[in-house]
Amino acid sequence: MDTQPLDLEPAARRITERLDAVDDDALGAATPCPGVTVGALLAHIEGLALAFRDAARKELGPSTDTAPAVESGVLETGWRTRLPAALDAMVAAWRAPGAWEGMTRAGGVDLPGQVAGMVALNELVLHGWDLAKAAGQPFDAEDAHLHSSLALLAELGGGPPDASPFGPPVPVAEDAPLLDRAVARSGRRPDWRPGD
Numbered sequence: 001m002d003t004q005p006l007d008l009e010p011a012a013r014r015i016t017e018r019l020d021a022v023d024d025d026a027l028g029a030a031t032p033c034p035g036v037t038v039g040a041l042l043a044h045i046e047g048l049a050l051a052f053r054d055a056a057r058k059e060l061g062p063s064t065d066t067a068p069a070v071e072s073g074v075l076e077t078g079w080r081t082r083l084p085a086a087l088d089a090m091v092a093a094w095r096a097p098g099a100w101e102g103m104t105r106a107g108g109v110d111l112p113g114q115v116a117g118m119v120a121l122n123e124l125v126l127h128g129w130d131l132a133k134a135a136g137q138p139f140d141a142e143d144a145h146l147h148s149s150l151a152l153l154a155e156l157g158g159g160p161p162d163a164s165p166f167g168p169p170v171p172v173a174e175d176a177p178l179l180d181r182a183v184a185r186s187g188r189r190p191d192w193r194p195g196d
Helices: 009-021 038-057 079-095 113-134 143-157 178-185
Strands: 103-106 109-112
Touching: 009 038, 009 079, 009 113, 038 079, 038 103, 038 113, 079 113, 103 113, 109 113, 113 143, 113 178, 143 178
Parallel strands: none
Antiparallel strands: 103 109
């Protein structure tokens, strides 16, 4: 897996821009991730932002040693201020010299910085899509980000084309849009709608 470092800012910004549209009544709503509410998803995004900030800085410890439990995430008071700040710090950390080099750790797994950066970007892209879908909003992403996600998901599958670390991929046409292919490869239904 060989790729140039990508800027995480556009993917992080898409999440931040949607936060004002998430009112407190929507925190219990479903997302495309089975069993994960909007509130749990936002708690997960905040946690991964901090963990991948520390992974980029090579500041290993509790935030980088713990595997995320998405379904049980608890969104703490003050998240509307903390989450954008955490995403900004994550973006800045991955822009720093050396972030994409050497070894680091995320989710309790030691991995090359380049792979960790791709995982961080993939998390932002897919969870940005999850959040948009839960709110019934449109979503787009840079082609370079989607190509990175597809490459990462194929590499992490590590086996036949139907393997995925996130659950069985959803079948889509080979000429489906890049976004649909990335979402499907991650085990999500590209056509998911609130109420499904």
